[in-house]
Amino acid sequence: MKPKQIPFLVIAILFSFASYTQTWNFNDRVILFIEAKSQKSIVFVNDSLFYKNGKRFQLKTTEFPGKISEYLAFSIAKKTYLVHSGCGPVLEFRNDSLVRIDNSYLHNSQFGTTPFVYNNQIHYFGGYGLFTYKNIITRFDFKSGEWNQEQTYGEEFPEPRCCEVFSFRKKNSLYLFGGIANDPKNIREVHDVKPLFWKLDLATMTWKNIGSYNNKLITSNYNSIQIKDKLYLFNEILLEVDFEQNSVKKYDYTNHIVPKKMLAKNDTIYGIFENNKRKIYFSKKTIQDIKGKYLGSEPFITSYEGLIDKKYIVWCAFFLILSIIIIVYTKKRFQRNFDIAIVYNSKTNEFEFKQKKITSFEDNEKKVLYFLLEHPNEFVSLNQLNELFENSKQTESVTTIIKRRELTVNSLIAKVALITEIPESNLLLERKNAEDKRLKDVMLLPNLLKQI
Known part of the structure; x- marks a missing residue:
């Protein structure tokens, strides 16, 4: 057995003991979580009873607003936090005590929120409060002890909503769907939000709006939990949602085992279950323990809007055709460019155009062409070209060298333009030197010289 598995085995044993020694009524307010540091199970019942690994303890607290049953549990690194479900107060569960660490106040504005942790920070999406349903994301700042609203982006945004929102986390993506909101035409009536998968x-x-999901099968009455790469929903039947396979598998329950409060570790559910006498109790079970008879399968997403809809197919076809056109055009252009290139034949030591030898180039012009073959399609300084025209046998002024260079370059460009019918303006490119803006760099015969 691996050392990391030992704490979970201890939890499992203690859970099994607790399942026989302690039950509560169906309507009791129960909170369940695993303490991050000790990996022990913690349960609060009716804001007064505190159990650790099934054993009753005395809870120590500082003053905090609301009731314990109104708080949500989060594990970040080695610490455990309880955050008010309406947003605001944040408590740290530390040494069997609840210590308030925020500088906020009781917002009462995001009840029924969708909580998640990202970059070791607590976030809330949506919720209800102050007579409004929300689609905002708020984040708790541990440094300031305050809450801030996060800026979000996109072509579309989810409807404001609260409660019964299903969420699924995969790496740096959060998927969610479901929830309720009021009817703008009748604010005292609530309805399910549009069946869109976000x-x-x-x-x-x-x-990003991915598409419409199967809302005839998945309703807001379900409780949910994520186990590895699947989402499980519990109500009259058990639903296994596989997003990658776009399927919802339906199962009956084994012996009517229905989880009421739960959390997952690998493929195991640690939770509070309801028995057939409507009593609730501690236990641990794998998802296979809960799955009963297989009842069939249905698709999860029924119509794609952000992935494989008609627009997506049209765009794919467009880009495929465009890619073919570009490849054919590039191939033809390459062949055409080679046909109009001035080619240096290294075997005959001659320059050619359309497989005919060019006899009009003078020695100084060939010096420039040899230099360009060594520096293909590069900007070079004029000083580098001046070196080609220096006479080692006698001392000459700089002016003389520059005049010889200019005459040679101008003559070469004129001859190439005449041979290839390319405008002279396209045969000489200029720019300022990157190091000294007073100097000038040039590129001669760009994309025109080839060597075979």
């Missing part, structure tokens, strides 16, 4: 890129905080 993706939030957490690195950029950008929303």
Whole structure:
């Protein structure tokens, strides 16, 4: 057995003991979480009873707003936090005590929120409060102890919503769907939001509408939990949502085992379950323990809007045709460019155009051409060209060398333009020197010289 598995084995044993020694009524308010540092199970019942690994303890607290049952548990690194479900107060569970660490206040503005942790920071999406449903994301700043709203982006944004929102985390993406909101035409009535499946890129905080999901099968009455790469929903039947396979598999329950409060470790659910006498109790079970008879499968996403819709297919076809055109055009252009190139034949030591020898180039012009073959399509300084025209046998002034260079370059460009019918303006490119703006760099015969 691996050392990392030992704490979970201990938890499992203690859970099994607790399942026989302690039950509560169906309507009791129960909070369950695993303490991050000790990996022990923690349960609060009706804001007064505190259990650790099934054993009752005395809870020590500083003053905090609201009731314990109104708080949500988060594990970040080696610390465990309880955050008010309406946003605001943040408590740290430390040494069997609850210590308030925020400088905020009781917002009461995001009840029914969708909580998540990203970059070791607590986030809330959506929720209800102050007579409004929300689609904002708020983040708790541990340094200031305050909450801030995050800027989000996208062509579309999810409807404001709260409660019964299903979420699924994969790396730097948060997927969510479901939830309720009020009817603008009748504010006292609530309804399910549009059945759209949303993706939030957490690195950029950008929303994307992926498509419509099967809302006839998946309703807001389900409780959910993520186990590895699948989302499990519990109500009258068990639903296994596989996003990669775009499937929803349906199962009956084994012996009517229905989780009420739960958390997942690998493929195991640690939670509070309801028995057939409507009593709830501690236990641990694998998802296979809960799955009963297989009842069939249905698709999860019924119509794609952000992935494989008609627009996507049209765009794919367009880019495929465009790619073919570009490849054919580039190939023809390359062949055409080779046909109009001045080619240096290294075997005959001659320059050719359209497989005919060029006899009009003088020695100084050939010096420039040899230099360009060594520096193909490069900007070079005029000083480098001046070196080609220096006479080692006698001392000459700089003016003389520059005049010889200019005459040679101008003559060469004129001859090449006449041979190839390319405008002279296209045969000499100029720019300022990167190091000294007073100097000038040039590129002669760009993309025109070839060597075979």
